[in-house]
Amino acid sequence: MSPTSPPSSAELPIGSTPQVGDRSSVMVVPGGPVVGSVRPPGSKSLTNRALICAAFAEGASRLTGALVSEDTEVMIDSLAKIGVRIQTENAGRTLIVEGVGSSAASEQTGDSPHEMFIANSGTTVRFLTAALSAFGGRYRLSGVPRMHERPIGDLVEAIAPVMSGTIAAVSGGGCPPVEIESAGWTGEPMSVAGSVSSQYLSGLMMAAPISGKTVEIKIVGELVSIPYVRMTSELMRAFGGVTDWNLETTQSIRTGGRYVGTDYAIEPDASAASYFWAAAAITGGRIGVEGLSEDALQGDVGFVRVLEKMGSRLHLQADRIEVEANELRGVDVDMGEISDTVQTLSVVALFADSPTRVRGVAHNRFKETDRIGNLAIELRKLGARIDEHDDGLTIHPLTTGDLERLSESTDPIVFETYHDHRMAMSFALLGLRLPGIFVADPACTGKTYPEFWADLERLIDRPHHWFSQETNE
Ligand SMILES: O=C(O)C1=C[C@@H](OP(=O)(O)O)[C@@H](O)[C@H](O)C1
Ligand SMILES: C=C(OP(=O)(O)O)C(=O)O
Numbered sequence: 001m002s003p004t005s006p007p008s009s010a011e012l013p014i015g016s017t018p019q020v021g022d023r024s025s026v027m028v029v030p031g032g033p034v035v036g037s038v039r040p041p042g043s044k045s046l047t048n049r050a051l052i053c054a055a056f057a058e059g060a061s062r063l064t065g066a067l068v069s070e071d072t073e074v075m076i077d078s079l080a081k082i083g084v085r086i087q088t089e090n091a092g093r094t095l096i097v098e099g100v101g102s103s104a105a106s107e108q109t110g111d112s113p114h115e116m117f118i119a120n121s122g123t124t125v126r127f128l129t130a131a132l133s134a135f136g137g138r139y140r141l142s143g144v145p146r147m148h149e150r151p152i153g154d155l156v157e158a159i160a161p162v163m164s165g166t167i168a169a170v171s172g173g174g175c176p177p178v179e180i181e182s183a184g185w186t187g188e189p190m191s192v193a194g195s196v197s198s199q200y201l202s203g204l205m206m207a208a209p210i211s212g213k214t215v216e217i218k219i220v221g222e223l224v225s226i227p228y229v230r231m232t233s234e235l236m237r238a239f240g241g242v243t244d245w246n247l248e249t250t251q252s253i254r255t256g257g258r259y260v261g262t263d264y265a266i267e268p269d270a271s272a273a274s275y276f277w278a279a280a281a282i283t284g285g286r287i288g289v290e291g292l293s294e295d296a297l298q299g300d301v302g303f304v305r306v307l308e309k310m311g312s313r314l315h316l317q318a319d320r321i322e323v324e325a326n327e328l329r330g331v332d333v334d335m336g337e338i339s340d341t342v343q344t345l346s347v348v349a350l351f352a353d354s355p356t357r358v359r360g361v362a363h364n365r366f367k368e369t370d371r372i373g374n375l376a377i378e379l380r381k382l383g384a385r386i387d388e389h390d391d392g393l394t395i396h397p398l399t400t401g402d403l404e405r406l407s408e409s410t411d412p413i414v415f416e417t418y419h420d421h422r423m424a425m426s427f428a429l430l431g432l433r434l435p436g437i438f439v440a441d442p443a444c445t446g447k448t449y450p451e452f453w454a455d456l457e458r459l460i461d462r463p464h465h466w467f468s469q470e471t472n473e
Helices: 044-055 070-081 122-135 145-149 153-162 199-211 226-238 270-283 299-310 339-349 362-366 373-382 400-408 421-433 442-447 452-460
Strands: 025-027 035-038 060-064 085-089 094-098 114-117 137-142 163-171 175-185 190-194 215-223 241-245 252-257 263-265 286-290 313-317 320-324 332-334 356-359 386-389 392-395 413-415 437-440 465-467
Touching (some): 035 270, 035 452, 044 060, 044 094, 044 122, 044 199, 044 226, 070 114, 070 122, 122 153, 122 199, 145 175, 153 163, 153 190, 153 199, 175 199, 190 199, 199 215, 226 299, 270 286, 270 299, 270 320, 270 339, 270 421, 270 452, 299 339, 339 362, 339 373, 373 386, 373 392, 373 413, 421 437, 421 442, 421 452
Parallel strands (some): 332 356, 413 437
Antiparallel strands (some): 025 437, 060 094, 215 252, 286 320, 356 392, 386 392
């Protein structure tokens, strides 16, 4: 799909949400400063952790503020297959989970495998692989083609020596599908590598209470995305699990206890919030995100500190983080702890007055797509110089000449999104500043934020232009 002249568009009412396969691109109409308030949906990371803890708890839990999206739906559907009953209220944002308790190895082995479809949800496949191996039984977890290219070998290798039974990642390079036939964990100490994804360690930590054992987990080598591991500890504690961890002094974690049903309120998603904070920063606007503070469990609230380093002003309140635009300068920043916001920041960096170097995110190549290589390919479509590094990117800002050329051009530029929700939401920001920016496959935001386009329209108070597949092909 690459139109050479703008196709005829359909204007839909503000607040419309694209359906998968329904419309193949969207053009956000540029305008002035974006000003306002927004509350993104619940955190994906917190929702899927809370679902794991609640599912294997004794008793019922009530989760409020939950995310309703593909990544949480595949978790819920998979848990339902092992008999976890989950009722929904408030259009799915409240989940009442009847826990099944801890290890059920004896009842589950011998059955035909439970087939679980986990789409492209890293948290779901990694957390469930650990949890189900600890719970016991036969399972097969498979997803979309990209999921079968996303590594899980380090997790499988960590589990195999301490599990009674067999576990394998059957695609080349140690990728899903994952096949498990388990009679539970032995309780022996484990070792896990953490340089590709922190989700392996988080999965093992959360699985220990499910195994009914207290387990020592040694972290081998570098650990990426550390704030997510802290989040795991906090979530486990909220549900009665025990973690003993001091990463500053030790590279190992003791984890165990038993989960008990709990009422738990989920924070809005901080990675989703990054798009709105960035929208303020690049349009001369001011946007407050409700329901988040710097004390949030999600490390991605740290994105606003990077914006501050670039020149934006922050207004911090107990339950709201507001970003106000100011002149933007380039920064040299390690984003290893907030890697889901690299695409957002790269778009912001295009509008700064000097280059930005993003470091520490080599693991971004293993996510929904290669978030270094493919990000560079797309951003270069604007004419910007983007240097690709093993561990990140250098983004050279658009020059005044580039901005003039792009502002006057009537040629559309189509941004491919690679089935990656964060590509789509980040490129939408370009459309706030520049005409003719088409974002392909807008429905891919459904992985974590189905209402993204609707929320953005309400905030900017003007409709996007939607283009159907037929129009563009
Ligand atoms: O544990 C989590 O909830 C997550 C951890 C991060 O993954 P990595 O640990 O693979 O960086 C992040 O990118 C992902 O969106 C969610
Ligand atoms: C990397 C992501 O997701 P996951 O690893 O959970 O699929 C993400 O949401 O940006």
